[in-house]
Amino acid sequence: AIGNAFAVLSNPEKRLRYDELGSDHEHGSTGQARHYNYYTEFEADITPEEIFNVFFGGHFPTGNIHMFSNVTRDAHYYPRRQRAERAWTQEPEEEEHRPQNSYSAFIQLMPVFIIIIVSVITQLMATNPPYSLFYKSSIGHVVSRETENLQVPYYVDKNFEKNYQGAELQELEKTVEKDYIDYIQTSCWKEKQQKSDLSNLAKLYRDERLKQKAESLKLEHCEKLSSLIGMHKGG
Numbered sequence: 392a393i394g395n396a397f398a399v400l401s402n403p404e405k406r407l408r409y410d411e412l413g414s415d416h417e418h419g420s421t422g423q424a425r426h427y428n429y430y431t432e433f434e435a436d437i438t439p440e441e442i443f444n445v446f447f448g449g450h451f452p453t454g455n456i457h458m459f460s461n462v463t464r465d466a467h468y469y470p471r472r473q474r475a476e477r478a479w480t481q482e483p484e485e486e487e488h489r490p491q492n493s494y495s496a497f498i499q500l501m502p503v504f505i506i507i508i509v510s511v512i513t514q515l516m517a518t519n520p521p522y523s524l525f526y527k528s529s530i531g532h533v534v535s536r537e538t539e540n541l542q543v544p545y546y547v548d549k550n551f552e553k554n555y556q557g558a559e560l561q562e563l564e565k566t567v568e569k570d571y572i573d574y575i576q577t578s579c580w581k582e583k584q585q586k587s588d589l590s591n592l593a594k595l596y597r598d599e600r601l602k603q604k605a606e607s608l609k610l611e612h613c614e615k616l617s618s619l620i621g622m623h624k625g626g
Contacts, residue, residue, distance in 0.1 A: 519531070521547065521554070522547050522551075522567055523546045523547075524546075524567070524574060525546065532546040533546065534547050534549060538564040539561075540564065540568065541622055543564075543567055543568050572616070572619060575616045575619065579610065579613040579616050582611070582612055583610065583613065586605055586608045593605055
């Protein structure tokens with residue numbers, strides 16, 4: 392009913408014909424001379440859904456909608472038949488593109504697969520380091536040792552002495568001392584930063600307890616660093 396009303400009101404010719412002849416029901420009872428169907432001339436040119444889209448959908452009907460034209464019943468069903476035929480023809484096209492879409496998705500995920508495979512291979516091929524600066528029973532570093540030059544403590548496994556002797560042991564201990572000095576320097580910087588932060592807070596809030604805590608904070612790693620530097624110079 393909405394579509395028929397829209398078809399009549401939107402077309403001046405149909406509106407004039409409707410005013411002259413009236414609806415199909417009115418003229419169907421006037422006699423045999425005038426008993427023919429005018430309803431097909433007032434057939435809806437647009438569906439209720441398309442009318443709704445005109446006012447609320449934000450766009451005007453296009454494509455299959457032929458406004459301001461006389462439409463028969465066969466023409467009225469033509470857009471729907473055309474949509475159905477279009478849907479039937481799209482199904483084989485979608486089936487043809489499905490393998491291609493799967494292949495493109497696989498190509499896009501290929502970098503992720505490569506990263507996962509490389510990480511797994513790296514973990515399988517990785518070996519435990521020959522030493523640790525700290526006690527680590529999980530990898531077998533439970534035997535305590537000290538470097539010959541700076542007496543830096545480090546931990547190794549039970550088979551360490553069989554694998555490292557002479558020049559190889561000296562090169563390894565140089566690496567141990569370098570790693571230890573880097574660790575001590577980083578820890579010293581953190582201690583100084585912590586002490587500075589406490590001092591600044593004590594001044595900001597005028598808190599005597601924070602001031603005493605900042606002053607009593609010991610820089611143990613900085614002291615170790617100074618001792619190592621002195622030993623290095625002495626050596």
